[in-house]
Amino acid sequence: RTGGTKPNFFQDCLMEVFDNLEQHIQNPVVLQSILRLMERGTMVLTTNYDNLLEIFGQQQGKPMESLDLKDKDKWARGHVKYGVLHIHGLYTDPCGTVLDPSGYKDVTQDPEVMEVLQNLYGTKSFLFLGCGETLCDQIFQAIFLYTVKNKVDLEHCMLVLNENEDHFLKLQADMLLHRIKVVSYGDCFQQFPEYVQDLTAQICKQRSPGKGHAKSAAGTSCVDCAKRKLGKSGTKRIKQSD
Numbered sequence: 001r002t003g004g005t006k007p008n009f010f011q012d013c014l015m016e017v018f019d020n021l022e023q024h025i026q027n028p029v030v031l032q033s034i035l036r037l038m039e040r041g042t043m044v045l046t047t048n049y050d051n052l053l054e055i056f057g058q059q060q061g062k063p064m065e066s067l068d069l070k071d072k073d074k075w076a077r078g079h080v081k082y083g084v085l086h087i088h089g090l091y092t093d094p095c096g097t098v099l100d101p102s103g104y105k106d107v108t109q110d111p112e113v114m115e116v117l118q119n120l121y122g123t124k125s126f127l128f129l130g131c132g133e134t135l136c137d138q139i140f141q142a143i144f145l146y147t148v149k150n151k152v153d154l155e156h157c158m159l160v161l162n163e164n165e166d167h168f169l170k171l172q173a174d175m176l177l178h179r180i181k182v183v184s185y186g187d188c189f190q191q192f193p194e195y196v197q198d199l200t201a202q203i204c205k206q207r208s209p210g211k212g213h214a215k216s217a218a219g220t221s222c223v224d225c226a227k228r229k230l231g232k233s234g235t236k237r238i239k240q241s242d
Contacts, residue, residue, distance in 0.1 A: 010094055011094050014049075014091045014094055015091075017091075018049070018050055018091045021050055021051070021052050021055055022056075022059070024052070025052065025055075025056055027193045028056065029193040029194070029196070029197050030129075030192065030193050030196050030197075031052070031053055031056040031057075032056075032060075032197075033196045033197050033199075033200035034053060034196075034200075035053075035056070035057050035060060035062060036200050036204065037200055037203065037204070038057075038062075038081065039081075040204060041078065041081070043075065043076075043078065043085075043120070043124070044083075044084045044085070045084075045085045045117075046084060046085070046086055046087070047086075047087060047088045047134055047137060047139070047140065048088070049086070049088060049089065049090060049091045049097060050091060051066045051090060051091075051092070053084055054066050054084055062082050063081075063082050064082045064083075064084065065082060065083045065084070066083075066084055066086060066092075067080065067083045067084060067086065068085070068086055068089055068090060068093065068096055069087060069089075069107065069110075069113055071083070071085070072085065072112070072113060072116045073116060076116045076117075076119075076120055087107065087117075087139055088139070098139065104138040104139055104142075107139050107142075108138065108142040108143075114142070114143065117143045118143060121143065121144060121156075122154070123154075124154075125154055125156060125157075126144070126156040126157075127156070127157050127159070128156070128157070128158040128159065128180070129159055129196065130159075131158055131159070132160075132161075135171075144156075144178070144180075145178050154179065155179065155181060156179060156181070157180065157181050157182075157183055158175060158180050158181070158182050158183070159183055159185045159192075159195070160182055160183070160184060160185070161184070161186070161187070161188070161189060161192075162184035162186065162187050163187060168182070168184060
């Protein structure tokens with residue numbers, strides 16, 4: 001166990017890896033976009049162990065708060081506007097981090113946790129960012145793919161990198177079975193920050209907090225951004241061919 005009062009190797013390793021996170025902010029545009037969405041009532045859930053978003057938000061004067069699954073009810077009710085729920089735990093509390101199959105089992109077989117998250121998934125439109133290996137994550141699969149009961153007519157979206165067309169098309173088909181629309185932000189990561197910034201602007205333009213359009217704003221905005229991006233790419237290709 002890692003929660004003892006005496007320092008231990010695992011805690012030391014985590015502190016060394018995550019030390020001085022504020023010096024490693026590489027894409028402030030993405031973080032600023034997420035904060036803008038949080039200002040309008042968007043709830044944020046992450047599988048990351050770090051609190052980089054919270055650090056950035058605090059630098060912007062926002063009352064950020066890192067939450068774990070003990071705080072699931074408070075987070076789900078929207079009582080913490082700038083709260084970030086870490087479903088795998090946070091590095092500052094090594095004892096609470098999910099690192100192995102037994103840890104995943106503790107989460108996926110906790111009926112309260114699953115009920116809270118699945119109820120949200122059935123009533124809110126989710127936007128998944130930065131999904132790569134996350135698709136293989138057992139908690140992600142349990143919550144968002146296989147055990148959601150009474151799926152309603154909601155559209156969820158996932159932004160992914162399109163490096164390989166065949167793989168991308170297969171992922172689109174696979175995720176569509178789970179009511180998740182896969183949208184490409186580009187063929188290189190450098191395109192990600194601008195896309196997220198544009199997407200955020202579209203979501204904020206289409207809805208206001210508490211309005212009925214909240215459920216469909218993310219999906220519609222993803223599609224709109226993808227169409228504009230495709231149009232720009234087509235224009236560039238024409239210019240290049242000239």
